[in-house]
Amino acid sequence: MLSKKTKYAIKALVALGKNAGNPPMQIVRLAEQEMIPRKFLEQILLDMRNAGYLYSKKGAGGGYSLNKEPGDIYLADILRITDGPIAMVPCASLKFYRKCDECHDEVTCGIRKTFIDVRDATLKVLAQTSIADVIARETDESIVN
């Protein structure tokens, strides 16, 4: 399951994406608008900023805005910042590889091979879906289930 942190992060990026062109948005406003606990959102935005996705400005008239085009921010990258690995087992992770505790022989592990397939299938979606895509889909009612 996605953490709330990740959901909040995506919602914040979407909101900031829609706000592009306008003056930066303050944390408080974003929090209210998206129904996210203010101080929690603060941390999340900081993470995203430190990862280069957001630009922030202090002082009166300051706030947050996107530091990239919405079309260049992919969900896979966001998830990795907020939730860590995308793979379901550490030994199948591309960016957070770690040996599984329970695994003696990784090369012949049937479980690992299967979950590498799962990872690839998941990434095929998440690494190709950008914030712009998410925004575009919001108004597209063609997909029902």
Add this chain to the structure above:
Amino acid sequence: MLSKKTKYAIKALVALGKNAGNPPMQIVRLAEQEMIPRKFLEQILLDMRNAGYLYSKKGAGGGYSLNKEPGDIYLADILRITDGPIAMVPCASLKFYRKCDECHDEVTCGIRKTFIDVRDATLKVLAQTSIADVIARETDESIVN
């Protein structure tokens, strides 16, 4: 991330699959062989048994064996027993659907639509991979990464 419970469950099913034809396997032996804490494994096997995947026999000479063909036990079903939903958000789950707390309008939610795609991609692998497939892949060294 997969819970240890799920990993243990898969390993146990694989071991029991390989043991098919022989007398049932005792929990203690299975636990030792697969390096799974005995009492924890006990619970897991019970769950799998109550879900119809295992047959158990009490008393001397008793133990556990598969109640289905290894080819008829799919990872998706196991995961659902041990970890619950496969989707990354409750509102995108087929078997464990629940409304997301943060979501006002589900129909137009771009996040939901994307994670339905992820769910489908994941299921395409997990609902088609059986314990028999996992066993088969163990000896197949053709897949390296």
Add this chain to the structure above:
DNA sequence: AAAAAGACTATAGAAGTAGTAGACTTTATT
């Protein structure tokens, strides 16, 4: 100087995961 914003660190509470304990039931063997 004051006010408006974000930056950063620490901590607390809640929930979920992993593992342990123990008493009970069924079955086979002697």
Add this chain to the structure above:
DNA sequence: AATAAAGTCTACTACTTCTATAGTCTTTTT
């Protein structure tokens, strides 16, 4: 019939991670 060998079931504890909150500091504008 008694004993031993298994699985059954429920409760509980420890640990970790997630969610959220608090407070102090820094920067920028007016």
